[in-house]
Amino acid sequence: MRLFLSVVAALALAVSAAQAQTIRILMETVPDTRYIQELLPQFEAETGIEVEIEAISYIDMHSKLVPQLIAPEGSYDLIVVDFYWVGEFTKAGWLMPLDDLVERDGVDVDVYVPKLMDLVGRVNGVLYMLPFYNYSMALIYRQDLLDDADEQAAFQEAYGMELRVPQTWDEYWKQVEFFTRDTDGDGNRDLYGTVIQGQRGDCISMQWANYLYSQGGLYHDENWNPLLDSPEAIRAMEYYREAVEKYSPAGSEAYCFDEAFNVMAQGRAYSFVTFNILYAGFEDPESSEVAGKVGITPNPGGGLNGGWGWAIPNSSPNKEAAWTFMKWAESAAVAKERAMLGGAPTQAQIFTDSDVVAARPYYPILGEILAGTKDFPVFTYTTEFVEQVGLELNLAATGEKPVAEAMAAAQEKLHALLVKDGKIEE
Amino acid sequence: MSVATADGLTLAGRDRRFGLLLTAPGLLSLLIVITFPLFFTLYTSVHDYTLLTPNYDTFVGTENYQEALDEEYLPGSLWVTTKFVLASIVIEFIIGFAVALSLHATRRFGSIYYLILLAPLLINPVVVGLLWRMLLHSELGIVNYTIGLVGISPVSWLGDADVAFWTVVLTDIWHQVSFMAILLVAGLAALPREPYEAARMDGASTIRCFIHITLPLMRPVIAVAILLRLIFAIKTFDIIFIMTKGGPGTATDLISYYIYRAAFFGLDVGRASAMAAGLLVIILALTAYLYRYMNSLK
DSSP states (O other): OHHHHHHHHHHHHHHHHHHHTEEEEEEESSHHHHHHHHHHHHHHHHHOOEEEEEEEOHHHHHHHHHHHHHSSSOSOSEEEEEGGGHHHHHHTTOBOOOHHHHHHHTOOOTTBOHHHHHHHTEETTEEOOEEEEEOOEEEEEEHHHHHOHHHHHHHHHHHSSOOOSOOSHHHHHHHHHHHOBOSSSSSSOOBBSOBOOOOTTHHHHHHHHHHHHHTTOOSBOTTOOBOTTSHHHHHHHHHHHHIIIIISOTTGGGOOHHHHHHHHHTTOBSEEEEEGGGHHHHTOTTTOTTTTSEEEEOOTTOOBOOEEEEEOBTTOSOHHHHHHHHHHHTSHHHHHHHHHHTOOOOBGGGGGOHHHHHHOTTHHHHHHHHHTOBOOOOSTTHHHHHHHHHHHHHHHHTTSSOHHHHHHHHHHHHHHHHHHTTSSOO | OOOBOTTSOBHHHHHHHHHHHHHHHHHHHHIIIIIHHHHHHHHHHTBOOOSSSOSOOOBOTTHHHHHHHTOTTHHHHHHHHHHHHHHHHHHHHHHHHHHHHHHHHOOSSHHHHHHHHHHHHHSOHHHHHHHHHHHTOTTTOHHHHHHHHTTOOOOOTTTSHHHHHHHHHHHHHHHHHHHHHHHHHHHHHTSOSHHHHHHHHTTOOHHHHIIIIIHHHHHHHHHHHHHHHHHHHHTOOHHHHHHTTTOSTTTTOOHHHHHHHHHHTSOOHHHHHHHHHHHHHHHHHHHHHHHHHHHHHO
């Protein structure tokens, strides 16, 4: 009996020791998560810490994270945070400040692109996250159509200007109009100038931001006074509505980025304003009919900045092991390996690293795109803002609400949320 | 006459005690999984409980209810939900009954028909939503391709507000209609044969048999089938979440997704609980009405 008890005790100890050396991470099912998974054996061999990555789809992440973050001890040691949860998570006090750990271990955080450090790194001077990957938005277009001599002549004829990678919004819009056509003469359009990802909520909110920046518009001024009923914002929405009506497939006001991606990947569109991380998918013959024919360039007037950061929740059961993992994943060598696999970098030197550029020649352009991006309003109620404004934008895009009226409503909603957050006075 | 036993209880009393003992585990788990969350929701609905400040320090009375009632898009969502519930139940009932009658009359291959019928019901609603979203893709989907072959111009299944509403209704019907059919076919199988034989003797037609015998005898089963589908339909969430996010505009913004947004995007669990409590009252009222109607048939 005594032997039995001591065996049980020994087993229990062994189990708890093994648990102490296992960390759990909640991540999204995206390519950058896959690259981490591919490199995991390295980490496990180096440190003896076992890593369990739970990868789920974006739509489930927020509602799965919050209960774990509220709990005194949650089930995740390490999490990844989308930029628009940053305001909420830090305001609620769910994330652990990393400044002491960075100082203790001498980690250099100046390697990160400052724009990403501001977005998914520091909040009010406190370091809560290390930027994991960036999904800044850009213009993806058909290089082969621009290079076509007949198209060039026809475009010159019609608009009196050269057909080239668009530098201004005006130039881009002429190309959008030019390439929208019925190529096989059956009476239905089958090549579209652009593809809209207009589904209510997140999808339209993200894409429309690029239209707003293209017109020189902003969500708010430096004192957080909302600017969504400005002439620039209204013009941006008019362009968006015009795209839905004339230049994008019917029904694209219900597309999210996956449906829109497929239209472009099937060769049915000239261009698509979307996340830079989708570019790798267009270049992959497995998922795209237009591999080798697409280019990527900054959205004229600036694109939306986006990114994810690694963070250790205060409810993390094993903070030290989580930090060990974070340091490993963000070390210069691993960050470079991830980029070689196709990951979207956050550290400045990787965009121009000679090995990375040799494997993926467009990475310097990704650096340029990131440098020209602008930030979405990040505050406590960003998630709700995306929903509320995403509805008004969608109502305007479908023509159910006049543009000016929808933008007035969007302005009112942003105003109310900023007041609720104490950013501005009533 | 009652017989006292050794412990001073009558036999009937011992039976009752034994019965209580047997049902206690069931009642207790019901108490834990239903009553507790229910009262917890009601308790939350009268507090300022948000995900940012998850505590019950601030009692706000009916403020959450008031705020919910003042919301711009809530009446629209309730109206869309009502239309959705009515449309899906009426159509499912008609199709379901037709299928049940044919299945009932089938002599051969019955199990094969059952298998085909049950297939959609066995698919997870999230998968159903994803499946149809792909099939109905306005540019690349197989549905628009197929109708294009016979010269019908492509339909914007999910992008046009009027069409999108019927698209989600039809998706729900595709998914759930066999539930109705199975319940009704079970009811048909249990009907007595004598009234039909008597009617035949008197020379009644099939249609007269259906109207004067089948329908009246089936009324309790019909009431149960409709009641169950009603409760499920009001709670529909997955296909909206996957297929439309309530759009285009507010065309498919069902109440369950509306409440979900208040809780998880708006972070306001107190207000979401207030709306959920309101919805519960509506469902309870409908259920009570149908239940009394069913009892009146006995």
